[in-house]
Amino acid sequence: MSSSTPSSSAGGVGSADSAAPRRNSKRPKYSKFTQQELPACKPILTPRWVISAFMLVSIVFVPIGMVSLFASRDVVEIIDRYETACVPDGYKNDKVKKRMKKPIYVYYQLDNFYQNHRRYVKSRSDSQLKENSSWDDVSSCKPEDMSNGQPIVPCGLIAWSLFNDTYSFSLNSKQLAVNKKGISWKSDRDSKFGKDVFPKNFQNGTLKGGATLNSSIP
Known part of the structure; x- marks a missing residue:
């Protein structure tokens, strides 16, 4: 009797351990990458x-x-700051003293023009610029959304403040043509701006913010 008692008790303990749920270990799976044991080169800077x-x-x-x-x-490169100078009759002549090889690029630099202001950035209609069917979508273009009771195309402050300075070039008293095509990104022309969107009712208000657009050119 004494010899059978320990065996039965031991069997009971073993069955209880096997029936108890095992605790999931949070220890990550071993690998040389996770344990930072990969071969490394440590040069000595002599x-x-x-x-x-x-x-x-x-x-x-x-x-x-x-x-x-x-x-x-x-x-x-010629840099000319002319807003503080007295320019008679809206013209100013600058002579290039060094020969310039084509192509010749013209850039404008505007200071104190906060085009990243939230109100300015949001004042535009992407759907209007992409599809002609959305020409009257001016919900996000305030304050330049309507003029004379009609929607403005393109609407918004960004289009309204189009820079309107003019320039021309001449060589030996002969006017040189300025090519304004191909200056935009191809991705913008293909996906952001539609080819059938034409300006309508643009810059017709009493206060003009910039240049006018040709209604026959998209």
């Missing part, structure tokens, strides 16, 4: 190694820098 590295970088990039420097010297 003076000879550092000097050799700098010499190699200098041999590669010094010629590139010299070529870029000489190429930039051939670029002719």
Whole structure:
């Protein structure tokens, strides 16, 4: 009797342990990547190694820098700030004293013009600019949404403040044509701006913010 008692009690304990639910371990699965045991290179920065590295970088990039420097010297750039000068009759003549190779690019730089202001950025209608069927969608274009009771196309402050300065070029008293095509991104022309959207009722108010648009050009 005494020999059978321990065996029955041991069997009871074993069955209780097997029936108890096992606790899930939060220990991550072992891998060399998670345990940061991957092979690594730890170079010793000796003076000879550092000097050799700098010499190699200098041999590669010094010629590139010299070529870029000489190429930039051939670029002719004229910067003219004229808003504070007295320009008679709206014209000002500047002579280019150095020969300029084509193509010649013209850029405007506007200071103190906060075009990232929230009210200015939101004052436009993407659907109106994309499809002609949405020409009257001016819900997000205030305050430049309606004029004389009709929707403005294109509407909004961004279109209303179109920069309206003019310029011309001449060579030996002969006017040079300025090409204004191909200056926009192809992705914008294909997906953001429709080819059948024409200006309507634009800049017809008493206060004009910029230049006018040709109603026959989309």
